[in-house]
Structures are given as structure tokens and as C-alpha cells.
Amino acid sequence: MSHLVLEGLGKSYGAVTAVEGLDLAVERGEFVSLLGPSGCGKTTTLQMIAGFVPVDRGRILLDGGDLAAVAPNRRGLGIVFQSYALFPHMTVAENIAFGLEMRGIARDEREKRTLEAMALVGLKGFADRYPRRMSGGQQQRVALARALVIKPALLLLDEPLSNLDAKLREEMQGELRQIQRTIGTTTILVTHDQHEAMALSDRIVLMNQGRVEQIGAPDAVYGRPSSAFVANFLGKTNMLKGQGTGTGQVSIDGFAVAVEGAGAGPLTLAVRPERLVVMPAGTAGFGGRVKGRVFQGSYWLLSIESAAGPLIVMRGNDGTAVPVEGEAVSLSFATGDAALLKDGAAS
Amino acid sequence: MSLAVSERNAPYWLTAPGLLVFLGLVIIPLGMTALLSFYDWGQYKGIVPTFTLKNWVEIATDSYFFEVFLRTFRIAIVVTLATALIGVPEANILNRMSPAWRSICMLVVIGPLLVSVVARTLGWALLLGSTGLVNQGLMALGLIGSPLEFMFTETGVVIALTHVLIPFMILAVWASLQRLDPQIENAAMSLGAGWWTIWRRVILPQIVPGILSGAIIVFALAASAFASPAIIGGRRLKVAATLAYDEFLNTLNWPLGAAVATLLLVALVAIIVGSNRLIERRYAQVFE
Numbered sequence: 294m295s296h297l298v299l300e301g302l303g304k305s306y307g308a309v310t311a312v313e314g315l316d317l318a319v320e321r322g323e324f325v326s327l328l329g330p331s332g333c334g335k336t337t338t339l340q341m342i343a344g345f346v347p348v349d350r351g352r353i354l355l356d357g358g359d360l361a362a363v364a365p366n367r368r369g370l371g372i373v374f375q376s377y378a379l380f381p382h383m384t385v386a387e388n389i390a391f392g393l394e395m396r397g398i399a400r401d402e403r404e405k406r407t408l409e410a411m412a413l414v415g416l417k418g419f420a421d422r423y424p425r426r427m428s429g430g431q432q433q434r435v436a437l438a439r440a441l442v443i444k445p446a447l448l449l450l451d452e453p454l455s456n457l458d459a460k461l462r463e464e465m466q467g468e469l470r471q472i473q474r475t476i477g478t479t480t481i482l483v484t485h486d487q488h489e490a491m492a493l494s495d496r497i498v499l500m501n502q503g504r505v506e507q508i509g510a511p512d513a514v515y516g517r518p519s520s521a522f523v524a525n526f527l528g529k530t531n532m533l534k535g536q537g538t539g540t541g542q543v544s545i546d547g548f549a550v551a552v553e554g555a556g557a558g559p560l561t562l563a564v565r566p567e568r569l570v571v572m573p574a575g576t577a578g579f580g581g582r583v584k585g586r587v588f589q590g591s592y593w594l595l596s597i598e599s600a601a602g603p604l605i606v607m608r609g610n611d612g613t614a615v616p617v618e619g620e621a622v623s624l625s626f627a628t629g630d631a632a633l634l635k636d637g638a639a640s
Numbered sequence: 641m642s643l644a645v646s647e648r649n650a651p652y653w654l655t656a657p658g659l660l661v662f663l664g665l666v667i668i669p670l671g672m673t674a675l676l677s678f679y680d681w682g683q684y685k686g687i688v689p690t691f692t693l694k695n696w697v698e699i700a701t702d703s704y705f706f707e708v709f710l711r712t713f714r715i716a717i718v719v720t721l722a723t724a725l726i727g728v729p730e731a732n733i734l735n736r737m738s739p740a741w742r743s744i745c746m747l748v749v750i751g752p753l754l755v756s757v758v759a760r761t762l763g764w765a766l767l768l769g770s771t772g773l774v775n776q777g778l779m780a781l782g783l784i785g786s787p788l789e790f791m792f793t794e795t796g797v798v799i800a801l802t803h804v805l806i807p808f809m810i811l812a813v814w815a816s817l818q819r820l821d822p823q824i825e826n827a828a829m830s831l832g833a834g835w836w837t838i839w840r841r842v843i844l845p846q847i848v849p850g851i852l853s854g855a856i857i858v859f860a861l862a863a864s865a866f867a868s869p870a871i872i873g874g875r876r877l878k879v880a881a882t883l884a885y886d887e888f889l890n891t892l893n894w895p896l897g898a899a900v901a902t903l904l905l906v907a908l909v910a911i912i913v914g915s916n917r918l919i920e921r922r923y924a925q926v927f928e
Contacts, residue, residue, distance in 0.1 A: 372826070392831035
């Protein structure tokens with residue numbers, strides 16, 4: 294039995310549907326991200342799990358028990374809020390100990406566990422500091438320690454890193470992942486940042502307009518997006534127009550490649566910029582012409598007008614000659630690098 | 641004069657008109673009132689500009705004045721507590737309302753301030769009098785046998801003052817409620833706190849500055865209120881403001897009235913500054 298199960302979860306605000314038909318099973322110790330643009334229903338989903346927002350349709354099961362019957366303050370979930378929501382009138386130690394106090398844990402035990410939690414998030418020696426006197430990164434750690442010290446059944450993270458600057462965010466991502474691995478708490482992260490979701494999660498749930506677009510491991514979702522929305526939302530992508538041959542192959546300007554699930558007639562493939570191979574004209578592949586190139590340090594970004602439409606190609610700076618503007622080239626990609634988009638020629 | 645110097649002086653020049661008005665309308669009259677309290681006064685000789693401590697000695701020794709000041713501050717304290725007890729939950733309710741309802745209810749809250757003090761107080765007199773609506777209603781219900789005394793009592797004054805001063809408390813508390821992190825209640829809830837604990841341990845400590853500033857305004861206005869105590873308290877139930885008024889306009893003993901007024905001001909300032917310091921020290925963290 295999965296640790297957390299969402300069954301046909303739905304929520305409406307008046308005529309607006311925030312979440313619809315959300316099914317998800319999260320295993321114990323798993324790190325799952327709800328990813329999507331703002332308004333996709335990911336935060337509403339998190340709030341339904343936390344109990345701050347009542348569930349309209351469907352069920353939430355934790356260890357097989359329905360959470361609907363459990364009041365939010367009895368669910369025992371650890372939550373880190375986007376704004377951290379620390380108690381400004383309490384010291385770091387008081388903030389962290391608050392949840393233990395609510396559970397009626399004796400003072401000695403409380404102090405011991407508070408110190409442990411502070412050590413876990415790297416806040417030793419900050420016990421008597423007030424949140425307002427701390428940096429954003431430090432406040433973030435306090436919020437995490439406060440959520441973890443109660444040994445929650447689930448850790449819910451609501452855009453926890455979005456208020457930090459880029460460098461700190463990257464640092465915290467690594468640390469967050471490492472802490473989660475250490476304590477093994479099942480974690481749900483809500484984020485609109487694809488890099489964050491890919492860096493942290495075991496699985497990504499990509500949501501759009503209240504519905505799930507795709508669920509899978511980060512590399513799987515990135516490599517084989519099921520729709521144009523997923524392909525565009527996760528990183529840069531190329532949409533290639535081709536013809537299905539009816540024999541499981543797709544043909545583009547004479548270049549034929551096997552694509553899983555390809556039927557007959559016109560169809561659209563998604564291929565990542567780093568998976569397109571640019572060779573001198575005349576090599577096996579489909580034709581194109583370089584329109585421009587931009588040097589990015591570790592790689593070149595080439596924009597190419599091709600038989601399959603306009604493309605962006607990422608070409609590693611590996612010391613070989615890079616085609617110049619105006620040069621005719623030949624493009625190809627391997628079988629596993631193309632994903633057939635189910636919504637066909639859309640966008 | 642160099643440009644740098646004139647630029648440095650600019651703030652002073654710019655604030656000068658305001659300062660002059662403040663000086664002319666507040667500081668000088670106050671100084672003159674304080675000075676007046678040291679003048680002599682007689683039934684037949686009128687005001688004599690000398691220096692005497694006669695008025696101050698009279699206030700200090702006559703228990704009548706002590707009684708009036710005691711009553712004044714007792715009323716002010718009870719009104720402050722009443723506005724806090726009613727106003728803090730009310731502000732909390734307002735804060736949770738939808739914006740449309742909130743603006744309607746806000747208007748109702750500010751209502752008393754929009755009505756002339758005399759009309760409002762007379763309304764209370766009609767409502768609270770021995771043949772007023774409240775007494776008749778209670779008697780009709782058989783809850784009381786004879787009319788309750790509201791008019792000319794401290795209870796009546798407290799009710800009327802609480803009604804008119806409560807908007808100040810509500811607005812001050814509401815302002816500090818709006819500064820709270822909207823997620824902070826959810827955070828406390830997720831950690832296992834019930835609503836009463838959330839309110840007592842998380843919300844209340846953070847809105848202390850708002851309650852304090854509301855309390856200061858209410859206390860100062862209640863202690864120096866004139867119209868409500870004059871109409872509801874009547875001639876018998878004097879407070880410091882009506883006492884000073886009577887000395888000025890009935891007895892025509894201006895110096896004694898000035899002494900009463902000065903004492904009221906000094907006592908008010910001392911009490912407000914003192915309690916402010918005390919509470920700021922106690923809740924230092926939320927006052928930053």
C-alpha cells in the first residue's frame with residue numbers, strides 16, 4: 294500500500310475548477326514534486342493534503358486512512374511555507390519547539406530534539422536568535438527544522454526556495470535533498486521552478502489547469518514528454534514536423550527514424566536541443582541552414598531553419614569546428630531521443 | 641551663503657510654517673494655561689497675576705479633587721479595557737470577512753465618529769434613561785423589577801465612551817492584524833495548535849503594538865472626554881474635564897481650572913509614557 298494516495302481529487306471555487314481528477318500514489322520515503330505554472334492547482338492540492346482547504350471531490354488516504362476525518366492540527370504533517378511563516382515573537386529554539394510543546398512533550402526531551410533539529414539543518418548556536426535578525430536562508434532552515442522536529446508523516450514544501458537568491462537556492466536544493474534522504478520522510482514539493490523539481494525529486498507530477506499532464510521520473514518526463522505543454526514547460530525543446538510511414542517510422546525530408554507509437558500521416562515530434570546532431574551537409578539526415586549562432590561558453594546555441602521547421606540546437610564546445618551562419622548542414626537524432634506528442638501538431 | 645549650507649537648512653525652512661502653527665496653537669496656549677495655574681483668584685478681586693501655589697495646594701489637600709481625578713482615571717481605565725475586550729475580537733472578525741462585507745462593517749464601526757457627539761450622547765441618554773428603551777425592554781421581559789440606573793452613573797458614562805472610542809481600538813488592532821503573515825495561522829495549525837492556542841500564543845503577542853497604540857488613544861480621549869460625561873454623568877458625576885470647565889465658566893475661577901487642566905495633562909502624559917515603556921520592554925521583539 295502506498296504511503297499517500299490521492300484518489301480523483303477535485304476542488305472548485307465557484308465556477309472555477311482548481312483541481313480535477315488528480316490520482317497519485319506516493320511511496321514511503323519518496324520525494325515527489327508538483328510542478329506547473331501558477332494557477333495550475335498545485336498549491337491547492339498541497340493545501341488539501343494539509344487540510345487548510347476542504348476537499349470537494351475524491352479522497353486523500355494516508356497509510357490507508359482517510360484524512361478528511363482528521364482536523365488539520367491533528368494530521369501531524371510538517372509544512373514549510375513560501376514565506377516561512379515563522380513566529381516573529383519567538384526565538385529560533387522556541388519556534389522549533391512549538392510543535393513539540395503542542396504535543397505535550399516534556400521539557401528535557403523537547404530541548405534535546407530541538408537541538409538535534411537545529412544541528413540537522415546547520416543552525417547550531419542560533420537558539421536564542423529572533424527570526425527577524427536572520428537572513429532568508431537561515432529563516433528557511435528554521436522553517437525546515439520546525440517542520441521536521443515533530444517527525445511528520447509527510448513533509449509538505451510550498452515553494453520553499455522561491456524567496457532565496459539564485460546561488461543560495463542551488464545550495465539549499467542540495468542540502469534539502471540530502472536532509473530528506475537522511476531522515477527518509479515522504480516529501481511533497483510544490484514549485485513552479487522546473488530546475489528545482491528536476492534537481493530534487495524522485496518523481497515529478499506536471500500539472501496544468503488543474504489536471505495532471507504527466508507523472509514520471511525527472512529524466513523520463515524530460516526525455517519523453519507526453520504533450521507539447523510538458524515539452525515546452527520542462528526546458529527548451531524543438532517541435533519537428535514529420536510524416537508517419539505507418540510502419541512505426543517517421544520520415545523527415547528523407548531521413549527515417551523509428552519512433553515508438555508512430556502511426557501514419559503528419560505528426561509532431563519533440564526533440565531536445567542537446568539531442569539534435571549537426572553534421573556537414575551531405576551526411577545522412579535532413580537538411581537545414583544555420584541562421585545564427587551564439588556562444589555560451591560551454592556550448593554553442595545554433596538556430597537552424599530546417600525541413601522540419603525552425604530548430605534550436607545545443608552544440609557542446611568540444612573543440613571541433615562549429616558551422617558558421619549561412620552554412621548548409623545535415624541534422625539527425627537517435628531513435629530514443631524523439632518523443633511523439635499526443636496532441637499531434639499542436640503549438 | 642553657499643548652496644550646501646542653504647540645502648542643509650532646507651528641512652528647517654520647509655517645516656517652519658508647520659512648527660509655527662504648532663507653537664502658536666498648542667505650545668503657547670499650554671504654557672499660558674500652566675502659568676495661569678499659579679495666579680491668584682478671589683470672588684471680588686478676580687484674577688490677580690502673581691505667583692502663588694494656592695490652587696495647587698487646594699487640589700492636593702481637598703479630597704474632592706482627588707475623588708474627581710480618581711473617577712476620571714477609573715472611567716478611562718475601564719473604557720480602555722472594555723474597548724480592548726470588545727475591539728480586539730471585533731477587529732479579528734473584520735479581518736476575516738470578505739472585502740465587500742468588511743467595508744460595510746467598517747462603516748458601521750466608524751459610525752459613532754460620524755455622528756455629532758451631542759446627538760450621539762443624547763441618543764444614549766434616551767436609550768439608557770429610567771424610561772428609556774433598555775430599561776423598558778428589560779422590565780417588559782420581567783428581568784428587572786425597577787429601572788436600572790444608567791443615567792448619572794459611571795456605568796452609563798463608560799457605556800457611552802466605549803461606544804464612541806471603540807473605532808480607534810478596532811482600527812489600530814486591524815492595522816496590526818493586516819501586517820501578520822497570512823500563513824502564520826496555518827503554520828501554527830500544522831504544528832498541532834488549536835484555535836485558542838493559535839490566538840493566545842501566536843496572534844495576540846504579535847498584535848500587542850496595535851492594542852497598545854489603540855489603548856493609548858482610547859485612554860487619552862476617555863480621560864479628557866467632555867461631552868459624554870457632561871450629558872450622561874450630569875452635574876453630580878464630575879470628571880476632570882467637566883470640573884475644569886465648571887471652574888472656568890461657572891465659578892469663573894480660571895486659575896484653579898487651569899491647575900486642574902494642567903494636572904490632567906501631566907498625569908495623562910506620565911501614565912501613557914510609563915505604560916508604553918513597560919509594554920515595549922515586555923514585547924520588545926514585536927516592536928521592531
